[in-house]
Amino acid sequence: xxxxxxxxxxxxxxxxxxxxxxxxxxxxxxxxxxxxxxxxxxxxxxxxxxxxxxxxxxxxxxxxxxxxxxxxxxxxxxxxxxxxxxxxxxxxxxxxxxxxxxxxxxxxxxxxxxxxxxxxxxxxxxxxxxxxxxxxxxxxxxxxxxxxxxxxxxxxxxxxxxxxxxxxxxxxxxxxxxxxxxxxxxxxxxxxxxxxxxxxxxxxxxxxxxxxxxxxxxxxxxxx
Amino acid sequence: xxxxxxxxxxxxxxxxxxxxxxxxxxxxxxxxxxxxxxxxxxxxxxxxxxxxxxxxxxxxxxxxxxxxxxxxxxxxxxxxxxxxxxxxxxxxxxxxxxxxxxxxxxxxxxxxxxxxxxxxxxxxxxxxxxxxxxxxxxxxxxxxxxxxxxxxxxxxxxxxxxxxxxxxxxxxxxxxxxxxxxxxxxxxxxxxxxxxxx
Numbered sequence: 001x002x003x004x005x006x007x008x009x010x011x012x013x014x015x016x017x018x019x020x021x022x023x024x025x026x027x028x029x030x031x032x033x034x035x036x037x038x039x040x041x042x043x044x045x046x047x048x049x050x051x052x053x054x055x056x057x058x059x060x061x062x063x064x065x066x067x068x069x070x071x072x073x074x075x076x077x078x079x080x081x082x083x084x085x086x087x088x089x090x091x092x093x094x095x096x097x098x099x100x101x102x103x104x105x106x107x108x109x110x111x112x113x114x115x116x117x118x119x120x121x122x123x124x125x126x127x128x129x130x131x132x133x134x135x136x137x138x139x140x141x142x143x144x145x146x147x148x149x150x151x152x153x154x155x156x157x158x159x160x161x162x163x164x165x166x167x168x169x170x171x172x173x174x175x176x177x178x179x180x181x182x183x184x185x186x187x188x189x190x191x192x193x194x195x196x197x198x199x200x201x202x203x204x205x206x207x208x209x210x211x212x213x214x215x216x217x218x219x220x221x222x223x224x
Numbered sequence: 225x226x227x228x229x230x231x232x233x234x235x236x237x238x239x240x241x242x243x244x245x246x247x248x249x250x251x252x253x254x255x256x257x258x259x260x261x262x263x264x265x266x267x268x269x270x271x272x273x274x275x276x277x278x279x280x281x282x283x284x285x286x287x288x289x290x291x292x293x294x295x296x297x298x299x300x301x302x303x304x305x306x307x308x309x310x311x312x313x314x315x316x317x318x319x320x321x322x323x324x325x326x327x328x329x330x331x332x333x334x335x336x337x338x339x340x341x342x343x344x345x346x347x348x349x350x351x352x353x354x355x356x357x358x359x360x361x362x363x364x365x366x367x368x369x370x371x372x373x374x375x376x377x378x379x380x381x382x383x384x385x386x387x388x389x390x391x392x393x394x395x396x397x398x399x400x401x402x403x404x405x406x407x408x409x410x411x412x413x414x415x416x417x418x419x420x421x422x
């Protein structure tokens with residue numbers, strides 16, 4: 001059991017990372033990584049939705065027939081997104097003002113759907129919850145990293161406005177790395193998203209090759 | 225599989241019903257707090273353009289709806305001792321990335337009390353300098369009116385006016401300056417109605 005959990009965690013964070021390995025969820029990845037803080041916020045919201053929907057699908061997996069599974073998955077993801085959206089707007093409004101824009105975008109992310117299909121529909125409740133959670137955290141880390149690269153080169157700052165997202169205690173994270181007249185604006189614009197993501201994917205593969213790992217392509221159906 | 229075909233429909237229907245109920249319940253539960261938050265937000269944006277010292281009422285509650293060019297404009301009024309000391313309303317300009325929504329407040333003499341960008345989709349790093357959080361560009365409108373500077377100077381410098389554009393972004397400030405000028409014209413046209421004591 002313990003080794004299975006280790007594999008799930010490692011898969012989510014690195015080996016089968018949603019963005020850097022499976023290249024899923026590219027729409028929010030490109031749109032929301034204009035800064036490290038934005039990427040982080042989008043990632044967290046996605047992780048919450050992924051954990052919840054993986055859990056639900058694993059719970060009901062005995063009742064969902066093969067023929068209607070895709071509409072049911074979409075229904076579950078959409079319901080979770082709406083639930084998170086409404087309750088954050090009502091009870092965590094300060095956070096919602098920063099994250100609010102990203103939350104409906106989770107529906108357009110195929111990563112939750114891929115994990116439901118590839119993992120939660122076949123596995124028990126606890127492993128599915130873990131898979132959703134760590135796939136989500138892996139997604140968060142990738143988005144934060146891509147956002148950090150784009151932000152440093154594009155605006156010269158790192159974690160700008162982090163205190164708006166995480167609270168005033170995190171003011172210390174906001175820093176200026178490069179002087180403001182050295183910005184390469186294109187990195188914050190859409191082409192920068194493609195460039196940063198591309199180089200990160202290559203970077204991950206180089207690291208994997210160095211470590212002697214086999215590169216697996218299109219690992220969406222990897223066994224958890 | 226010996227399962228009859230309709231069973232799939234029943235399963236899908238059951239899930240829809242179940243999640244439908246959950247969503248409806250959440251919506252009911254959150255409707256009131258969300259409305260309250262929206263009101264708080266409005267109050268917040270109003271307090272940025274209307275100085276607290278000029279009113280003793282709550283401008284969010286003292287509203288007036290005027291029809292202007294076929295559009296209904298909600299005007300928030302600041303009053304002190306029964307007299308209208310300022311009015312605030314939302315204006316729209318067209319920027320590089322689409323509509324720019326701004327909140328502007330004008331005092332009883334027609335001078336601008338303040339302007340803030342509420343929502344826009346301008347390019348980060350170029351057009352988003354209209355945000356008060358990014359630069360103080362938007363604050364330079366405070367105290368100006370239709371006569372000062374004269375109407376023909378209510379343009380960006382590139383068009384022969386007196387307002388700075390940003391390097392690399394002319395369309396955004398052009399849209400904002402135009403929107404503010406139109407906002408002042410709206411005030412001038414409806415002055416009597418706006419300042420009328422109810």
